[in-house]
Every structure is written in structure tokens, then in C-alpha cells.
Amino acid sequence: MNTMNMLDKNLDTKTTKIAARDVNVYYGDSHAIKDVNVEIDANTVTAFIGPSGCGKSTFLRCINRMNDTIDVCRVTGDILLDGEDIYDKRVDPVQLRARVGMVFQKPNPFPKSIYDNVAYGPRIHGLSRNKAELDEIVEKSLRRAAIWEEVKDRLHAPGTGLSGGQQQRLCIARAIATEPEVLLMDEPCSALDPIATAQVEELIDELRANYSVVIVTHSMQQAARVSQKTAFFHLGNLVEFGPTGQIFTNPDDPRTESYITGRIG
């Protein structure tokens, strides 16, 4: 862990949070991710872009081992979180997911109250000793997800009764309530209108102070707005990875340029 961090420090002032080494993913016979090597920095928003079916969501789900739930899915290579291989046999995926939170494409609040939605993670991980502490965690998470003002008077109303944008921010609050180190977001704004999208994007930018955020998006404007680093995937390959500004203005690879300018994808 130390040696790796030192190596990274030579290249960049930021520390590497997640490092993928020669990651391959297979769904049965199909080869979904091919030899991906990527280093995701701490306190940075990293965007994954690419045409549909290029493997960006698959790769995202590898980072918290959500692919384990798919029987035919097989992952080779190493993904290191703070230098530890998360695919090591000794790693319990449940423990990993407490540190690597996830927000899904479709808002998926539990059919419980707003309070219980947020409190669920802290409860199962034992993060609070009493009701007052739990209340505090719930309020803090909802505030950070920029939804507190809208729901503070109806915490015991069902989470499924909120609007789409509110539901997605509730899901973000739920994800950050367990104090993860990394937050994975799989197209979090695809079901939202522009106003809700703007709110979520603002939130992502604020979350950067505490977390590494990895966001999969189809909107290149969004990637350009919120991320500091961008990775372009194409047909299962990581084509190009670099600072967002460079990817969008001066890409090295002709495929990246074609995609960004709208010629492929």
C-alpha cells in the first residue's frame, strides 16, 4: 500500500483510491471488459463515458462487486481499494459495499418511510448507539443530499411518494449515510429533468470534498461539468483516460474524438 501510494505521488499530488489492473469481465461467453487499467483518485469526480453496451456500467459494478449477484459473470485481474485487492478470497463483499456505496440509474427507494430509507444502512452497520445519533445521521445525510428542506416535515411519509428527482437525492442520502469512501453512480440523472439534474450535479460537486465519486453518464455535457477525470470506454476497451479538459478538447485517440463529436456511438 505504501509503495503504491509513493509511486502515485510522484505522478500526481492526489492519492490513488482505486486501482484496476488488467481487469477482464466475462458474461458467460461474451467478453464485456478487456484488460482495463485505471487509477481513480481520492476526492475526485471521475466520469465514465462511452456508447451503450461499452462496458462502463459493468466496470462500475465491479468496483463494489455488485456483479457477484450475476451468476454468469466472471471477473479476472485485480481491483485495489487503498491497495487491497477487493477480489481477494478473504474479502466479504458486504463489508466492501459499506465502504463503496452505489447510486443506481433508476431511483430505487425502499417502500418504507424517508427516515427508514436513510436509517437502514446505519442500522445494519451499527453506526449509531441510540435514536438521537441515528436522527443526527439521517438529518446530516439528507442535508448533504440537498433534500432536507423538502422532506424535514414528512420524514415518516413513504419514500416512494416523492418525485423522481427527490427520490434520486433520497437514494444519494441513503448511500452517503453509511459514510462510504467511494460513491459509485450509474447514470444517476438519466431519469431526471434538467432542474433535478442540476441539483444532483451540484451535489456531486459538493460530495467530492469527502468522497471519490465515480459517475457513469451518457451526457457528455454532464461529464464535462462535474468531473475532473474522464475515462472513455468503447467495445469493452478503456480507450482513453485523462483529465476531463484534455479528453474533451484534445483527445489522443481518434475514437474518443469521433465519439465526443458525435460520429460514433
Added chain:
Amino acid sequence: MTDFSPTPDQPAVAQNSLLTQSKRTIKRNSAEARFKAYGIAAIGIGLVMLLVLVTTIFGRGTGAFQQTFITVNVELLESKLDKNGERNIEDIKRVTTFGYAPLIKSAMQTAVADLGIETSLKSKHMAGLLSKNAVAQLRAYVLANPEKIGETIEFRFLAQSRVDGYLKGRVSRDSIENDKNISPEQLDLVDALVAAGVIEKTFNLDFITGADASDQRPEAAGMGVSMLGSFFMMLVVLALALPIGVAASIYLEEFAPKNWITDVIEVNIANLAAVPSIVYGILGLAVFINYMHLPMSAPLVGGLVLTLMTLPTIIISTRAALKAVPPSIRDAALGVGASKMQSVFHHVLPLAAPGILTGTIIGLAQALGETAPLLLIGMVGFIASNAPSTIGEGLLSPNSAMPAQIYEWAKRADPAFYERAWGGIIVLLIFLVTMNTVAVILRRRFERRW
């Protein structure tokens, strides 16, 4: 109008006004109208059949809930019942039901004479209007109240089934020509006694709470004990099938790896649901009775057999309910770091509960109405036991079940039993409708969580 087809020189789609329908539109619309008519006809036929079924059942069965009773004063003669006059219960017990017959004969004779009814019948034939159960009823009363010996007490005896049938219109003077159980003179007496208010037809609670009775006494037969038999079987089915079925479904649906073994299990469960119930019956006979030596005719064995039969139904409906829970809920739970089991028990199972409950209750209702497997494990037949006093006794002592009791009555010769079979069907249907209603209510209540 409806069956003109497009001619070759005419284009299929007319290029004119929207206000007139093109030929294709007319054809499509008439096809739709025809289909709707078929559907309405199908529902209509179904409703008519249901109506016929319900009216037949209620028309024939409601008679079983009413019974004819004869009220007479019986003098409990000390000379017949307790010759020593010591009121020693052992002495009184020594008098069999035959010893009580003369009391009833004289009671009937006195009653007829007091009312001033002219009849040529002997006292034996007058007493013949009463059920053969009357002596037993009288003896049971005396044994319970020995201090009453010597007094004259008013009793309400069941009338024998021919008298009952006569009042219900089932027996007529023409139909008894060759009937040695009753004579026209006796019917004359019945008419006179009905006019005097001694014989009357009232609601018969014993049909719902009583035990089965022998071939000679259809008027005394009731559903009660077989109802308890069904109850104990359902207890066994619920206690075994629900946990086993739900646990198996959760494991298969949420945890089991998808490989050829689980595929084979899945196919087998689907096939087991279609296995005729008599097959489960013979399996129960071979395994539970012949091999494991569990008692014959016991509701425990019946419950075990019906558990086997109900399990596939419960597993299939539970798995369907689990499948219907959106995967996004599982992802959400796993995403915040819940374990697989926490995601299932905290989120998936509560959402699937209404479906599981409905499936279980429908499985139970199916088991409640099942007769065929019970034939093979001896739960059908003349079982006129008393109501069991403990749960253990209820599970292990021989008993029948409601549908088996109905089957038993339906195959007996006396038409009075036939009426009771229909009455039994009404009781069974009330149970089934109640259970299905409970299923619907529970489903509604659980689904209306928000």
C-alpha cells in the same frame, strides 16, 4: 355487411375522408365486436353454471340444517331404572338402552292419549316415530342426573328420518308403500301430532357440531367431529407446509446457484403440482402407515399427506411472489451494504408477503377440499367418535374430514343421508369461501402499506 372482401381492382385502404370507415377498418371493428361477444358469452355461460350449482346445492342442502323434533314427557320410572332405589350409579349403569325402551313407549302412548288422538297403532309403533337415538339420549340424561329418577321430565327427541322426510316433503304416502320403517297409520299420527304442536321442525345445531351416526339413524348424523378432523389436518398442513414451502422457495429463488441440479428440482416441483392427489394418498399409505407405523385414519397422517400435496402449490406461488419483487430493491439493499439474507428478510420478503399468504391460503383451501388421498389412509368410513379433548388426541385418534364425511354420506342408501351430504357441501363451501375471503382481505391490507 360484415363479410365483404376487398376486390382486386379496389385499393385496400381508401384514400378518402376520415368520416367514413374503410373496408379494413370495418373488418377489424367487426372482428373486435365478435371477440367481445364471445367473451361475454363465455362469462355468461360460466355465471349460469355457477348459479345452477349454487341453487342446486342450497336447494337440496338447506334441509339438513333443519330437523324434526318430538317433545314428550317421560316418566323416569324407578322400577325400571333403579330397582334397589339406592341411586347407586353402578346399578343404574347396568340398565342398557333396551331397558329404556318401555319408558319411551309408555310416554308416547300417554302423550297420544292425553291429546285425545284416535289411533289404532300399538305403543311400539308410536315410539317408532322417534329416532333410535332417543333411548340413548334418555339413558345419557339419567346417568348424568340420577337424582331425577322417579320424576316426569320433558324431553325433545329427534324424529326418525322418515318422519323428518315427511315434514320436509321428501317422503310421501305413495313413496312408503314398500317401506317397512313407516306405515300410513303412523303418518296419520304424525299429522295429528304436528297439528297439536308436539312435532315440530326447527334449526338443528347438532348437524354442525355433532358426530356421524350409523346407517339406521341419519337424523342424528352431524359434521362436527369430521370438521375437527379437518381442523387438525389443516393445523398440520399449516405448521409444516408454510415454513418448509417458504424456506424452500426463498432458497431456490434467492440463494441457490443456477445449475442443472436446481433446474431439475424446478421441473420436478412444477410436475409435482400436477400429480393426481390419489398418488400422494398411496404414498402416504406406503410411507407413513406401512413403513413408519403411524396410526391409521389419524388426522396427523392426513395432514402429512396433504402437506406433501400442498407444498408444490405453496412453493410455486411463493416463488412467483418473490420473482415479482423488483430487482432494484435487492440492488438497493446490497448497495448500502446489506447481506444477501438481510436484503431478503428486510425488503424482499415483506413485499412478497401478500402473494405468499394468498398462495398459502389457496393451498390450504385446496387441501381442505381434498378427498382422494384420505380414501387411502382410512380417513373415510363410519367414524362416529366423540370430539377429542386434547390436541394430541385430536391428531392421533381416528377421525374423518369434511369432504370424506360428505363422500361417506353420499354413498349410503338412505335418502336422508343424501340430504346431509348436500348440507355438508354447504358447510364445506362456507369454509372455503371464508378462507378465500380472508386471503383477499389479507392481500389488500398488506398491499395497502402506503
